[in-house]
Amino acid sequence: MSRPTARVLTLLELLQSGGTRTVAELADRLGVDGRTVRRYVDHLIDLDVPVESVRGRYGGYRLAPGYRLPPLMLGDDEALAVLLGLVAGRRTGLTTAQHTASETASAKIRRVLPKHIARRLDALLEALAFTERPGAFDAPDxxxxxxxxxxxxxxxxxxxxxxxxxxxxxxxxxxxxxxxxxxxxxxxxxxxxxxxxxxxxxxxxxxxxxxxxxxxxxxxxxDPAQRVLSAFATAEYRHEVTLRIHGTVEQIRVRLPAGVASLEEEGEPATGRNRATERWLRVELRVERLDWLPPVLASLDRPFAIERPDELRDLVTALADRLASYARQAPPRETDVMKRHS
The missing domain is CATH 2.30.30.520 (SH3 type barrels.)
Structure with a gap:
């Protein structure tokens, strides 16, 4: 690439970083005089890049918003960041209904990456694993x-x-x-x-x-995020569960986050001061199924009382009896294990 062409592309990259750049600043960054800067700007305009001239003491040049996206100049780290964001967005369902837009954008960036960066990206994607399975989410328009x-x-x-x-x-x-x-x-x-x-x-x-x-x-x-979580915690489901758990807000939220349960103490939301103080908290949640709650309560390892429903109390008792029976069993002898796998 010839030096004038490289400087024109560098000028575009400088303008894309935002704001108005003075002629003196651009000339200094490009290592040329002011007249050459103006000539480079004319080259960009000839290429349909919307460059605006700003008059006044602090005037200079800036990119104008337009209907056409100007050519983007991305560094290696920036290109990797964009590609990983697209991969993560598709994996977690946080894309729009135009799935092909995400795919074509990825393909365009991937196609122009230098070979050594592309190889490193491929290695990363091969090594990358997610803790959650990809969901078949319906994306918004x-x-x-x-x-x-x-x-x-x-x-x-x-x-x-x-x-x-x-x-x-x-x-x-x-x-x-x-x-x-x-x-x-x-x-x-x-x-x-x-x-x-x-x-x-x-x-x-x-x-x-x-x-x-x-x-x-x-x-x-x-606080839109908190309102969404509260809506989940109070939505109408098959079972209404009320518990009293002794512990801190943080201890309980580890297993019962805000999107699942609401916490109160003496009729007030337990979200203010003394969050690290252990005390009895009223926990309310609405669920379609109860079978997942006994293991969660066991994993909390905090004193609790079940106010409703009775069905949950029966499930917790059954789990406790089952765990106790497992604990009373003698470990299998090595010969028995070998016979079972032979």
Whole structure:
């Protein structure tokens, strides 16, 4: 690559880093004079790169936003970071409905990587393992995601067409407070303007989103992530479970996170001060099945009492009896083990 061409590409990379760059700064970085900088800018404009000239004392050049994405200059580390982000996004389900966009973007970056970097990337991907199996998640539509994000940022009402888990369709006006990625899915939390209540919606179940005129006042501390977790913990399921567990908030949250259970002490949420103090906490959760709870309670290794349901008490007792019977058994003799595997 000739030196003038390399300098033009370096100029593009400098402009892509953001902000306005003065002619003097660009000339110093490129090792040329101001007239040559202007000539290089003309080369970029001839290539349809949207470069703007900024007048004034602190003027210079900057990239203008446009409909066409200007050519990107990525360093080796930047290219690897983008590719790994795409891999992780596909694995965890945090992509939009345009799956091919993620795949083609990966292919384009992969194709232009230097050979030594590509080999190192292949080695990393071969060695990389995930603790969770890839899920078959329904991804949201990119247009819906961007429309709602804009509504969150500018506090504008948005009209959505939503299909709930039972297949019922409805049209709602939402005052969206935030977008949350949780366990491989996208959610939006906000106030349903028709009923004036907080609601959480899965973005992949929104068929259409349309910004409405007007604006709304956001709550002082919306904390969208916490609202989504609270919605999970209080959702309607087959069983309503109430426990009292003696321990700290941190000890209990290790096995029963905020998306699964709510914690209270004397009627107040146990999320304030004295989180490290052991005391009796009221734990409430709603679940479809109870069979996974006895092992969780055993792994907590904290004193607990079951207020409801009685069925859970029976399951815990059965697990305790089963573990006690295992503990009383004598270990098998070596000859018996050899016979069993012969």
């Amino acid at each position: 990119a247009g819906v995601l961007l429309t709602i994000a804009d509504a969150v940022r500018h506090r504008r009402p948005v009209s959505i067409r939503y299909t709930d888990r039972d297949g019922r369709r409805s049209e709602r006006t939402l005052h969206a407070h935030g977008i949350v990625a949780h366990a491989g899915r996208w959610y939006v939390t906000g106030e349903d303007a028709r009923i004036n209540e907080d609601r959480t919606f899965r973005l992949d179940r929104i068929a259409d989103a349309r910004a409405l005129p007007g604006s709304f006042e956001a709550p002082v501390d919306p």
